Amino acid sequence: MQTFMPAMKRCNLWGLGNQTRATVAVLALLAFGWGFDYASGAQKFETSIDNNQPIRNPGGHAATFSTQGFVVLTGEYFQAQGTNGRSCASCHIPPDAWSINPGTLQRLFDETEGTHPVFNPVDANNPTTADFSTVEGRRAAYSMLLTHGVFRRGGALKAEPREWDLIAVVDPHGFANLTRLVHWRRAMPTINFAVGSATVNWDGGNTMGTPPDQRAGLINQARRNVNGVQMGPLLAIDDPIITDIVDFESSLSTAQLIVPGVGRLDSDGVRGGPEALAFMPKFEGRFDLYDAWAGHKNPRRAQIARGQELFNNTNRGGRRCGACHSSANNGTNFNNLLFDIGTASAAAATPDLTLHTFRNRATGQIRQLTDAGRGNVTGLWNDLGKFKTPTVRALAARAPYFHNGIAATLEDVVRHYETHLGFIFTDEERADLVAFLNAL
Known part of the structure; x- marks a missing residue:
């Protein structure tokens, strides 16, 4: 070895x-x-x-x-x-x-x-x-x-003022109640x-x-x-x-450096790996790490370049990964925004997560979420279920994914966006995007 x-x-x-x-x-x-x-x-x-x-x-x-x-x-x-x-x-x-x-x-x-x-x-x-x-x-x-x-987070409801009430809780662990939230986070x-x-x-x-x-x-x-x-x-x-x-x-700075069948990700004209990242300026823009591998004779390198373009460009469903992951070549949000991508929704919940029912005080609207997200920091209804856009570098080293670990693999991540946010990929496109994410 x-x-x-x-x-x-x-x-x-x-x-x-x-x-x-x-x-x-x-x-x-x-x-x-x-x-x-x-x-x-x-x-x-x-x-x-x-x-x-x-x-x-x-x-x-x-x-x-x-x-x-x-x-x-x-x-x-x-x-x-x-x-x-x-x-x-x-x-x-x-x-x-x-x-x-x-x-x-x-x-x-x-x-x-x-x-x-x-x-x-x-x-x-x-x-x-x-x-x-x-x-x-x-x-x-x-x-x-x-x-x-995942670690246990949550605790007391945000102090007043708030735009919502917590009206019901289903906690498989029996700990949460109407005055105490339980969130599970990576x-x-x-x-x-x-x-x-x-x-x-x-x-x-x-x-x-x-x-x-x-x-x-x-x-x-x-x-x-x-x-x-x-x-x-x-x-x-x-x-x-x-x-x-x-x-x-x-x-x-941490990033993927080597992929089997591809080689080093900081050679042959491309700029993957952590060292290049350490000296990149921070700006809003596209990922361009693997531009030099477009059409490469090595099919796995060409696949990574295709996945990069899928990440950068608007999907047939009208969605674009880079709309939220807008900090070039790192993938956090350049404008420090948080987003609701459905990871805390009841539809995405696993049976071991706590399900909280929130009611809008002004409209009576109901939402069920496994995590209040930003909403328990600000007290705002529209912030419920919103989370930070994390760096997408070194993804291969840190499964499972999303704030609550509900996606076991990078393919599961992509499929979540298809199921909950309307992205549309063919099997080949999905594989290309996963190859790109694995190379980050």
């Missing part, structure tokens, strides 16, 4: 393990597969990753490029700031494009019998079914995290901020300023993360810990 270990540096601290820095558990960045080996704090592990270091995923290999010169894995982002052993990196890890996926979570659970810090009742369990006394009890308690990679990847939206979090709940100030929002998010899910102090805006966290995540 090929190994990339010589490209990495060694140390003995990592904030993903137990509750103190001296006894943290170990993330062993193993050959090619990036397997996990959580054992005693006496073991050694890596402290940095070289820029453009390939990391395997189901669609090939992704990589990260840091403007700091290499990806340092020992800063405050990786240290537990609170009392429960969690760090930012407990839920945002390099192999999963700085998110965390069900396969990783299942591995962590098996290797620690469900005691890794990511498994914490502050936001990871199904509350009323929680039994932490046995391994199988913990497995059942954390089933949403293990199967969908960990957003902490990458590509330099060309990304200034909207922070799925519902924009940590966004700061008008117009939004991205750094202020990231500072707000980091402070609330330390104080909330890490159960630590509320640090000052200019605290060196917060500054270090935000500087680190702001330095990261």
Whole structure:
């Protein structure tokens, strides 16, 4: 098996393990597969990753490029700031494009019998079914995290004024009620901020300023993360810990680098991969990464170029991916807008999601949603079910997709848009679009 270990540096601290820095558990960045080996704090592990270091995923290999010169894995982002052993990196890890996926979570659970810090009742369990006394009890308690990679969010209804009332709740876990929302959300990847939206979090709940100030929002998010899910102090805006966290995540660009049968995505005239992304200007426009592969003699390269054009152009159904994913070559929304794409609709709901019934106070209109989205931040009826448009880079490394993990594959993502938003694709076009998304 090929190994990339010589490209990495060694140390003995990592904030993903137990509750103190001296006894943290170990993330062993193993050959090619990036397997996990959580054992005693006496073991050694890596402290940095070289820029453009390939990391395997189901669609090939992704990589990260840091403007700091290499990806340092020992800063405050990786240290537990609170009392429960969690760090930012407990839920945002390099192999999963700085998110965390069900396969990783299942591995962590098996290797620690469900005691890794990511498994914490502050936001990871199904509350009323929680039994932490046995391994199988913990497995059942954390089933949403293990199967969908989603964390519990929500909480109290937005304070007045509001344009809507919550009039009914169906929660398979028995926790939500008419005063308490339960939303299940994936960990957003902490990458590509330099060309990304200034909207922070799925519902924009940590966004700061008008117009939004991205750094202020990231500072707000980091402070609330330390104080909330890490159960630590509320640090000052200019605290060196917060500054270090935000500087680190702001330095990261992550993207797919290699696709089998295609080769490197930053060669032969194209501009895929993370390094090119790190130095691209932020502007509103089309994806042009793979223009040079249009009509390429390698059919898989030509397919990626065709998929790029499908993404850029108006579909036969009158829809266009780039209408929302408008930040060129990154795919967040250039104007920081949030959208309702039906991912929280009753029609798209899976049986293990909470279904909330909302009523418009002025019109009496009814909506059923598994997540209030932006609407529980602003209180506005038209914001219900709206979410941030995330980066579409490094998608292959971070399934499942959408805010609630309802799409298991990239093909499922495309089919969701066909079913719920009126896109129309032939089988060949769908395959082309999936090939493009996999190459991002």
